[in-house]
Each structure stands twice: as structure tokens, then as C-alpha cells.
Amino acid sequence: MLCACNFNCDINYCTSKFGCFTQIVLKSDQKRYSILYGCTSNLIQSIQCGLDNFKDQFKCCKSGDFCNLNFTNEYLQAPKLPRDTTIQFWNINYFLIILSCLFSILISGLALYFCKKIRQIRRESHIKDQLKNFRHRIQHEINEPKIVVETIQSYTSSGNGPSELIQRTISRDIHIDYDSGPLGKGRFGVVWKAKWNHDDIAVKVFFSMNEPSWTRETQIYQTNLIRHENILGYITSDIMGLGCTVNMIILTDYHPLGSxxxxxxxxxxxxxxxxxxxxxxxxxxxxxxxxxxxxxxxxxxxxxxxxxxxxxxxxxxxxxxxxxxxxxxxxxxxxxxxxxxxxxxxxxxxxxxxxxxxxxxxxxxxxxxxxxxxxxxxxxxxxxxxxxxxxxxxxxxxxxxxxxxxxxxxxxxxxxxxxxxxxxxxxxxxxxxxxxxxxxxxxxxxxxxxxxxxxxxxxxxxxxxxxxxxx
CATH class of the missing domain: 1.10.510.10 (Transferase(Phosphotransferase) domain 1)
Incomplete structure (x- = not known):
């Protein structure tokens, strides 16, 4: 049966097969009493019921659920029980379930964030490795270097000094105009308009799988005595990272009238x-x-x-x-x-x-x-x-x-x-x-x-x- 309970209970009721009890205890001032409600847990406690010692008296009952609430005292107030204890039990469960879901979502979000961050770091590292390998290969495959060499005169106190060669890849200095759309598309790549040193140029971006075509075209443009007024003017070739890929590029003169x-x-x-x-x-x-x-x-x-x-x-x-x-x-x-x-x-x-x-x-x-x-x-x-x-x-x-x-x-x-x-x-x-x-x-x-x-x-x-x- 169900009994009212206000001590040693997680909730304000308990269950027992021996019955319910109400215990009246005299407080230390000898003037007030406190009342305890609970379940009779064994046969010995049920025997104590009916003793006449009012100072430590048990009142027991088995007449029905919460029968131990029938005893009242003017100094004490019986615990208030919920009308529907099942509703309170389920509310606690719902709260725990929602809390668990939110915690799971938080953990999943953090895991996805860190996984994405790790993948980004690995991808950037892979691109850097590709760039390094491509540049190494270029130096052996192409007769002339594909990097821009700038000569800067460094002056001594006398006004004369040795020329100092500073190398840097041209891909860092060009700004491709993606907003205007491509100038043309072919089987090997796409041609874009770009700015370099404040001048308009054309940049042919080769797809990564068409490296042989890029190598061949670069070799043709670097042929001795190839420059001619009716051959497209060649500037240089290089490689550059675009997004998550590595692309080969060729820079040429820009002609606004198109093909x-x-x-x-x-x-x-x-x-x-x-x-x-x-x-x-x-x-x-x-x-x-x-x-x-x-x-x-x-x-x-x-x-x-x-x-x-x-x-x-x-x-x-x-x-x-x-x-x-x-x-x-x-x-x-x-x-x-x-x-x-x-x-x-x-x-x-x-x-x-x-x-x-x-x-x-x-x-x-x-x-x-x-x-x-x-x-x-x-x-x-x-x-x-x-x-x-x-x-x-x-x-x-x-x-x-x-x-x-x-x-x-x-x-x-x-x-x-x-x-x-x-x-x-x-x-x-x-x-x-x-x-x-x-x-x-x-x-x-x-x-x-x-x-x-x-x-x-x-x-x-x-x-x-x-x-x-x-x-």
C-alpha cells in the first residue's frame, strides 16, 4: 500500500506490505511535538504500534492508501501529497530525456567542428605539399624558370653595388576578375581577365588533370625566337592554389576584342x-x-x-x-x-x-x-x-x-x-x-x-x- 512519508524518503510517499505508521516525537523544549510519517518496514515496527508511551508513540494503520494521514496535531502540519504522483514522475523523466538530448547535440556539434578543423588543416598541408612538388618538377621539365625574377639595385655608400636577385612566384601578384566571368573556355582550361602590376592580362587556368597540355604550351611559348606580332604575347607560367585544388596557369597579353x-x-x-x-x-x-x-x-x-x-x-x-x-x-x-x-x-x-x-x-x-x-x-x-x-x-x-x-x-x-x-x-x-x-x-x-x-x-x-x- 502507499503511505505518506516525510523522512528517509526521496519523495513524499512510500510503499509497504506491513502498513503505515505515524510517530509522534516530543521536541527538546518539552512543549512541542513533531510528527513523522512513514512505512512500517518490518514486523517489529508493527508490534510497537499500540504502546501507550505518548513521548515515543507509533500509530499504525492498514486501512488503505495514506491512512497514516488521518492523525492530526495542532502544532504540526501533514505533508501535502500531489494529486497525481504519476504526472510528477513522468515530468522528471521528460526533463532528463531533454537534458540528455541537448547534451548529445552539444557533444556532436563539438565533434563535427573539431573534425572539420582537422580536415581543413590536413587539406592546407596537402596543398602546400602539392605546390612544393609541382615547383620542384617544373625546374626539371621546363628549360626556362617559371618564376618572376626582379632585379633590385642595392646601393653602397659609393652609389654602386651588386645586383640582388629576389625571386617570387607571379601567382601571388595577380588578381583574377572572377566577377566578369571567363573570357573563354576550352578542353584544357578556362581563360580569365586579371590584373598584374596595374595592367590587364589574360590568365589561362588549366585543370589539374591537364598538366601535360600546360607543360607543352609553356614549352612552345618558351621556344627561341617565338615572339612575333601575330603570335599571342607570352608573359610567364606558374602554378597557384585555387580553393582546394592546385592549378597551372599561363599569363599572356589581354585583347579586349576577344577571339x-x-x-x-x-x-x-x-x-x-x-x-x-x-x-x-x-x-x-x-x-x-x-x-x-x-x-x-x-x-x-x-x-x-x-x-x-x-x-x-x-x-x-x-x-x-x-x-x-x-x-x-x-x-x-x-x-x-x-x-x-x-x-x-x-x-x-x-x-x-x-x-x-x-x-x-x-x-x-x-x-x-x-x-x-x-x-x-x-x-x-x-x-x-x-x-x-x-x-x-x-x-x-x-x-x-x-x-x-x-x-x-x-x-x-x-x-x-x-x-x-x-x-x-x-x-x-x-x-x-x-x-x-x-x-x-x-x-x-x-x-x-x-x-x-x-x-x-x-x-x-x-x-x-x-x-x-x-x-
Whole structure:
């Protein structure tokens, strides 16, 4: 049964099978009494009930739950029991459960925070290691260093002193303009506008898995005597950490007019602009293909991915050739050993017939030059298609073979069109041209896209012809 309890109890009631008791105890002043309630825990206590000694008297009962509350005393007040003891018990449990949940959440949050902090520290350490390894490898793979060397004159008391070389990576000094969006995207990376020493430059950021392409393009740009007015101006190469990754970068001159492809999208051309574009492209291509023997040797360079998206328009409306990620060098008519060649490299739409049908002789520098000439013929077609003629409304700029294929065509489809059927791009404007110089340009274009590589013209010949037209 349940009994009222006010001593040796965690709560104000207890249970017993022997009954309940009320004990009256005289206090030390001999004038007041205190009353104790509890459970009869054994048979001996139940025998004490009924003794007549009022000083230490037990009153026992078994008549029902809390029967020991029936005794009252004017000096003392019986303990107040809750109406529903079950509710109080469950409230305490709920409180403990909520407290446990909050404690668990706190511990979990702290654990996640420390785990994230540890992972961040490890990631930063890993990036630093990668940067260190990349820079070590660069010094062995590239002939020229890819770090900016600043010469600072340190003066002695006499005013003359030795030059002191201070090295630092250029990636720390550039500020990429991410807000304006990328200038262009390719298979190997993304090109951004950036600031360096308060000047506008272009930064080509290579994806981490395309290190061979970055190495190859850097080697091409660092070739002896490569600098030319119609080759994109090269500044330097470096590596930099972007977020959680390590990327390779190439810094070049910035040309706000963008690529020739972008320019043709927005503009039509008159005869003078058209010839200026074609002459500057052929001039740059001639310099690439030419092998120069002098105090410094320059090998022949084959671009292998010539198209309007890889040609930039300068402020003076001349063009310069860019993007050498697939280019190769020939030293004394022998290809460099570190290149892994494939018959099918470059954009499929601009790929020469001998590349599509895999008949190209990779050991012949002249054969490889003719693949660039074929691609150049399609660039000529794109430029001519934007020629402005009185009484004729130009269609919007479209890539070669747009009426036959769309998007990024498959090799098998292009081989069927170019090699099997022998088709070439068509333009409505070709039949409307009356100017004799431009008629000859169309004839040169058709010679350059011949199925037979031997019938195609050289870059030097084209350069001389276009220069004659301009004069």
C-alpha cells in the first residue's frame, strides 16, 4: 500500500506490505511535538504500534492508501501529497530525456567542428605539399624558370653595388576578375581577365588533370625566337592554389576584342578588314612553320588546332594565334621525343581529310604543316562569309559545315562528309563577289582545302599573296 512519508524518503510517499505508521516525537523544549510519517518496514515496527508511551508513540494503520494521514496535531502540519504522483514522475523523466538530448547535440556539434578543423588543416598541408612538388618538377621539365625574377639595385655608400636577385612566384601578384566571368573556355582550361602590376592580362587556368597540355604550351611559348606580332604575347607560367585544388596557369597579353569567332559574331567586314585579318593570320602561321637558323635556333612548330576560337583580334584589328596545347615542335625535321602524337587531335570540324581517314604521315613535318593549311582554309571561309556587300544582307556567323552537321560532330560523320563525299562548306556570298582580289582569295581558299595535301599552298605563299592584295 502507499503511505505518506516525510523522512528517509526521496519523495513524499512510500510503499509497504506491513502498513503505515505515524510517530509522534516530543521536541527538546518539552512543549512541542513533531510528527513523522512513514512505512512500517518490518514486523517489529508493527508490534510497537499500540504502546501507550505518548513521548515515543507509533500509530499504525492498514486501512488503505495514506491512512497514516488521518492523525492530526495542532502544532504540526501533514505533508501535502500531489494529486497525481504519476504526472510528477513522468515530468522528471521528460526533463532528463531533454537534458540528455541537448547534451548529445552539444557533444556532436563539438565533434563535427573539431573534425572539420582537422580536415581543413590536413587539406592546407596537402596543398602546400602539392605546390612544393609541382615547383620542384617544373625546374626539371621546363628549360626556362617559371618564376618572376626582379632585379633590385642595392646601393653602397659609393652609389654602386651588386645586383640582388629576389625571386617570387607571379601567382601571388595577380588578381583574377572572377566577377566578369571567363573570357573563354576550352578542353584544357578556362581563360580569365586579371590584373598584374596595374595592367590587364589574360590568365589561362588549366585543370589539374591537364598538366601535360600546360607543360607543352609553356614549352612552345618558351621556344627561341617565338615572339612575333601575330603570335599571342607570352608573359610567364606558374602554378597557384585555387580553393582546394592546385592549378597551372599561363599569363599572356589581354585583347579586349576577344577571339575572331566572337568578333565575327558581332561584326561584318569590308575588303580592307578581311585582307588585314587573313594577312596577319598567315603571317603568324608562317612564323610558326618556319625553321630559323641563326645564333639562336628556332624549330618548326605545328599548331594542330587552328580555328577562329584560337585566334585573337588585337586593338589594331590584326590577329594573333593562340592556344598551343596541342602544338608540336620539329627539331631539324625530327619530332621531339616527349610528345605523344595522335592522328586525330584538334577540333573535328576543322580536321584535315588525312587526319580523319588516318592516312597522315606523322614523321613528315611538311605533311603536318598541310593539316594547319587545311584548317586555315576553313578560317578563310568563315571570314569571307561575313564580308559586307552592297545589296546583300549577311546571315549570322556560322561555323564551317553548319548546314551538314551541328554542335560537336563525330569523327565518322565528318569523315563521310569530307573524305567519302568530298564536300566542303558553301556560302551564298561567294557567287556575289565581283572584286578581283577577293575572287583570288576564294580560289586560294579552295586550293588550301584540297583532299590532296600536296596541292595545298604553304603559309609563306599565302602571306605573300595577301600582302600583295593589301598593297
Amino acid at each position: 575572331l569567332y566572337d568578333y565575327l559574331q558581332k561584326n561584318t567586314l569590308n575588303k580592307s578588314q578581311l585582307l588585314k585579318f587573313l594577312f596577319s593570320i598567315s603571317n603568324g602561321l608562317t612564323h610558326l612553320h618556319q625553321e630559323i637558323f641563326s645564333t639562336s635556333y628556332k624549330p618548326s612548330i605545328i599548331h594542330r588546332d587552328l580555328k577562329t576560337k584560337n585566334i585573337l583580334v588585337k586593338q589594331n584589328l590584326e590577329c594573333c594565334i593562340a592556344d598551343f596545347g596541342l602544338a608540336i615542335r620539329f627539331n631539324h625535321n625530327h619530332i621531339e621525343n616527349d610528345y605523344e602524337l595522335s592522328l586525330r587531335q584538334g577540333s573535328v570540324r576543322y580536321m584535315a581529310p588525312e587526319c580523319l581517314n588516318e592516312s597522315l604521315d606523322l614523321r613528315s613535318v611538311e605533311s603536318l604543316k598541310k593539316t594547319d593549311i587545311y584548317s586555315f582554309s576553313l578560317v578563310i571561309w568563315e571570314v569571307i562569309s561575313r564580308l559586307k556587300i552592297d545589296g546583300f544582307i549577311n546571315d549570322e556567323h556560322r561555323p564551317p559545315f553548319y548546314e551538314m552537321v551541328s554542335g560537336d560532330p563525330q569523327i565518322d560523320v565528318m569523315r563521310d562528309i569530307v573524305c567519302v563525299k568530298g564536300l566542303r562548306p558553301k556560302s551564298k556570298i561567294e557567287n556575289l563577289i565581283k572584286d578581283q582580289d577577293l575572287i583570288q582569295v576564294v580560289e586560294l581558299m579552295r586550293e588550301c582545302w584540297s583532299n590532296n595535301p600536296a596541292e595545298r599552298l604553304s603559309a609563306l605563299y599565302l602571306k605573300k599573296k595577301f600582302k600583295k592584295f593589301i598593297q
